[in-house]
Amino acid sequence: MRSGFPLYAAMVAGLLILATTPLYADNYVVRTAAIVAMYGALATSWNFIGGFTGYPSFSTAAFFGLGAYVGAICQRNGIPMGLAWAIATVTVAGFAALLGGIILRLRGHYFAIGSIAVVELCRLVVSSWSSLTGGGDGLNLPLMAWPPEQLMRFFLFVMLGILLASLIATILVDRSRLGFGLRCIHQNEDAAAMVGINTTAYKIAAYTLSAMFCATAGAAYASWTGYIDPTDSFQIVMTVKVVVMALLGGAGTILGPALGAAAFVLLEELFWANFLDWNRAILGVVIVLLIFFLPGGLLSLGVLRRLRAATGSAKAEGGK
Amino acid sequence: MAIYLQILSNGLMLGALYACLAVGFSLVWGVLNVINMLHGSFIILGGYLTFFAWHLYGIHPVVMLPIVAALMFALGFTLQKLVINRVVSAPVLTTLTLTFGLDMILYNAMTYWFTATPRRITLDLGAVHLGSVVLPVDRLIGTGLALAMTLLLYAVMRGSTIGRAIVAVRMDRSAAELMGIRTDRIYAITFGIGALMAGVAGVVFATVFPITTNVTGIWLGKAFVVCVVGGLGSVPGALVGGLVLGLVESFAGHWFGPQQAITAGFVLMLVLLLTRPTGLVGVRGYE
Numbered sequence: 001m002r003s004g005f006p007l008y009a010a011m012v013a014g015l016l017i018l019a020t021t022p023l024y025a026d027n028y029v030v031r032t033a034a035i036v037a038m039y040g041a042l043a044t045s046w047n048f049i050g051g052f053t054g055y056p057s058f059s060t061a062a063f064f065g066l067g068a069y070v071g072a073i074c075q076r077n078g079i080p081m082g083l084a085w086a087i088a089t090v091t092v093a094g095f096a097a098l099l100g101g102i103i104l105r106l107r108g109h110y111f112a113i114g115s116i117a118v119v120e121l122c123r124l125v126v127s128s129w130s131s132l133t134g135g136g137d138g139l140n141l142p143l144m145a146w147p148p149e150q151l152m153r154f155f156l157f158v159m160l161g162i163l164l165a166s167l168i169a170t171i172l173v174d175r176s177r178l179g180f181g182l183r184c185i186h187q188n189e190d191a192a193a194m195v196g197i198n199t200t201a202y203k204i205a206a207y208t209l210s211a212m213f214c215a216t217a218g219a220a221y222a223s224w225t226g227y228i229d230p231t232d233s234f235q236i237v238m239t240v241k242v243v244v245m246a247l248l249g250g251a252g253t254i255l256g257p258a259l260g261a262a263a264f265v266l267l268e269e270l271f272w273a274n275f276l277d278w279n280r281a282i283l284g285v286v287i288v289l290l291i292f293f294l295p296g297g298l299l300s301l302g303v304l305r306r307l308r309a310a311t312g313s314a315k316a317e318g319g320k
Numbered sequence: 321m322a323i324y325l326q327i328l329s330n331g332l333m334l335g336a337l338y339a340c341l342a343v344g345f346s347l348v349w350g351v352l353n354v355i356n357m358l359h360g361s362f363i364i365l366g367g368y369l370t371f372f373a374w375h376l377y378g379i380h381p382v383v384m385l386p387i388v389a390a391l392m393f394a395l396g397f398t399l400q401k402l403v404i405n406r407v408v409s410a411p412v413l414t415t416l417t418l419t420f421g422l423d424m425i426l427y428n429a430m431t432y433w434f435t436a437t438p439r440r441i442t443l444d445l446g447a448v449h450l451g452s453v454v455l456p457v458d459r460l461i462g463t464g465l466a467l468a469m470t471l472l473l474y475a476v477m478r479g480s481t482i483g484r485a486i487v488a489v490r491m492d493r494s495a496a497e498l499m500g501i502r503t504d505r506i507y508a509i510t511f512g513i514g515a516l517m518a519g520v521a522g523v524v525f526a527t528v529f530p531i532t533t534n535v536t537g538i539w540l541g542k543a544f545v546v547c548v549v550g551g552l553g554s555v556p557g558a559l560v561g562g563l564v565l566g567l568v569e570s571f572a573g574h575w576f577g578p579q580q581a582i583t584a585g586f587v588l589m590l591v592l593l594l595t596r597p598t599g600l601v602g603v604r605g606y607e
Contacts, residue, residue: 056413106593109355109412113544114593117586120541124583236537240420247417281428287421291407291414 004171010255011167014262019160022153030152034224036265037159041217043245043257044166049210050243051252052179053203054186055104059115060242062122063214064221065233066092069126071219072139072228081223088219089212096211100204107189116236123234138229141222155224162220163258166213170254173209182206186252244287250297259298322452327570329453333463335566337524340466341539342546343473343558344517350553351490351510352400352408357419360540361426362515366392366522367531368430371439374526381441381527385465388519396515400508408507423536431533438530462524469520473513474555486510490553541582545589551599560601564588 021033042060049057067088074084103114126133133139144151173179181202184192193199222228241264249260267286271279294300345359366388373379373387400408403422407414445457477483488496489506497503521539525531542565550561565585572584592599 050413054411056411056416102594103590106597109349109353110548110593110597112355112412112416113548114590116544117590117593121583121586121590124579124586128579128583240417243413244417244420247413251413277432278428280431281425284421284424284428287417287424288403291418291421295407295410295414 007254014255014258015160015164019157022149022156027149027152030149030156032265032269034152034156034159036262037156037163038217038221039242039245039261039265040258041159041163041166041213042242043249043261044163044170045210045213046242046246047170047210047251047253047257048173048182048206049203051246051257052173052182052186053206054252055203055206056108056112056243057115057207057210058112058236058239058243059099059118060210060214061234061236061239062115062119063092063096063211064218064238065119065122065126065230066095067215067218068222068228068233069133069139069218070215072141072222073132075141075223076139085216085219085223089216092215092218093208093212097204097208100207101200104200104203104207116239119234119236119239123230126234127230133230136230138227138232141226141228143226144223151224155220158220158224159217162213162216165216167254167258169209169213174254178202178205183252244290246297248290248294248297250299253297253299256297256299263298323574325451325453327574328567329455331567331570332563333455333459333566334570335563336463336466336470337521337528337562338542338546338565339559339562340470340517340524341521342543342550342562343470343555344514344521345540345543346547346550346553346558346561347486347510347517347555348514349547351486352404352507353412354404354408354415354419354511355412356511356514357416357540358399358423358426359514359518359543360536360538361423361430361533362392362396362518363522363525363539364531364533364536365426365430366519367526368434368439368522369519370523370526371441371531372434374441375439381443381523382461382465385520385523388523389516392519393512393516395512397508397512399515400511401504404511405504405507427533427536434533436532436534438532438534439526440530441527443527458527462528466521466524469517470555470559473517474559477555482506482509486513542585545585547599548589548597549592549599551601554601557599557601561599564600 018033018037021030042064046057046060049055070088070091071084074087075081079087099118103111103118106114127136129135130137146154173182181192181197184195184197185199185202189199218233242261245260245264246257247260248264249258250256268279268283271282275282341363344362345356348354348356348359369388369391370381370384373384374381399422404415404418407418443458445461447454447456448460449455477487485496485501485506486509488499488501489503489510493503496506522531529535546558546561546565548561549564550559551557565588568584568588569581573581576584
């Protein structure tokens with residue numbers, strides 16, 4: 001086998017379902033599709049460091065928030081939107097590479113704590129650097145004078161583009177030396193170092209990849225909502241949510257995180273709409289059940305297992 | 321000079337509370353290797369129990385202390401025994417996500433039943449003046465209780481059979497099992513003690529700070545910082561970490577403004593994570 005056909009078919013089908021929502025559904029559905037694409041991109045990004053490499057990173061919200069702020073500050077200074085997003089991506093990737101060089105020396109719980117602390121620190125720095133970031137008041141972005149439906153469609157496609165880019169990057173990494181090395185680190189870092197894998201460089205690469213797309217998504221999100229503030233941009237809850245999504249779908253697989261994101265967002269919308277008082281608790285129950293009964297994620301379910309096995313190296317997952 | 325004495329005593333009082341707040345979290349982390357995301361909500365739950373006992377039935381917080389402690393121990397013990405124990409040896413990500421899920425449930429339940437309105441017990445006991453230093457009496461009592469409970473836990477860990485068994489499991493689980501220690505039971509007891517200490521911290525906090533579900537994350541963050549600063553899984557570690565954090569926060573708050581106090585705590589934690597991951601009084605090889 002080893003042909004990736006079921007995987008690609010599922011990927012294209014999923015993206016098409018999201019992309020065609022404006023044709024037959026109202027703005028609410030289109031918005032939900034855009035949110036699914038955004039979280040799909042975030043979870044797929046997390047997969048580089050959390051899934052492939054097995055490092056419990058909780059810094060997604062830091063990269064998302066920094067991306068939002070860099071993008072917003074660029075746009076406020078007259079830089080066109082697309083360029084602002086690109087600048088945000090590159091800046092945050094550079095930041096992640098530097099930061100990775102420091103905190104990737106930690107392992108296990110200590111790495112988890114360090115990466116959570118990064119989110120908090122970013123939030124605190126952004127909220128106290130008022131001259132640049134507007135502090136707690138937040139920042140307004142130039143509004144786009146488009147009708148709401150067109151705006152929504154535009155950002156749906158933008159988010160889908162980011163999701164697609166992150167998926168392509170995942171497939172490329174999965175099939176490359178880098179992906180192989182990352183899985184080795186996941187299974188046994190010392191042994192990986194011993195057989196000649198430059199573990200530091202590999203981990204930094206994974207961490208940087210996990211930051212890039214988050215930054216693009218953050219910058220695009222800022223342009224979309226037109227207003228950002230520190231509490232909203234750097235949420236610990238968001239960080240953990242992304243990890244749960246990836247686990248829900250199947251960490252370390254190619255499509256798992258995006259699938260998990262879709263399932264999670266849909267569940268969340270459902271609970272919000274029907275159980276306003278208890279939506280958080282219901283999500284909590286879902287998480288608990290997931291950990292107990294579906295530790296390998298959705299892709300470990302019978303029918304979906306074929307997607308998981310679609311590329312050869314996915315079998316290395318589950319080793320630990 | 322006088323102002324520095326005041327900041328010093330504020331810092332020490334705050335530090336004692338932090339030590340009490342973090343010691344349970346630190347034990348659970350050190351012994352079970354579980355990062356307990358429920359800890360912040362446990363503290364607030366203890367605070368709510370105290371507040372409502374005082375508000376509705378006029379029960380004094382000091383009387384509530386043993387009751388809350390017993391209730392929280394039972395809750396923690398049961399939770400560990402029935403739920404968390406099933407995945408206790410799984411990787412970090414699994415246990416952390418599980419306790420996060422449980423926290424969402426508890427948080428939601430508390431917000432629903434108690435609403436997020438900040439509530440606080442005001443005892444109005446006046447203040448003691450030592451020279452130019454002012455020490456509010458309710459805070460002094462709170463500090464005393466927090467310190468007393470932390471030291472009591474230390475005595476239990478040092479002196480009792482259970483305490484020695486917990487330390488043994490923390491050092492080497494398999495060896496402890498071979499010596500006839502039932503690790504599952506020790507895990508449940510440790511988690512119970514973790515919840516108990518969180519509840520005690522909640523009782524003290526209810527008389528000092530407003531109690532609301534919105535602050536669970538803040539207290540959880542403090543517990544993280546204290547653990548990393550002092551060192552994981554030991555009572556002296558939490559005590560040192562708590563006092564250092566209290567002092568750093570009050571001095572940073574004085575010099576750079578209150579907002580920067582929290583930043584200073586996190587910076588301290590990151591620096592220590594990178595230079596001395598075992599904490600100030602931690603033992604190497606324990607992590």
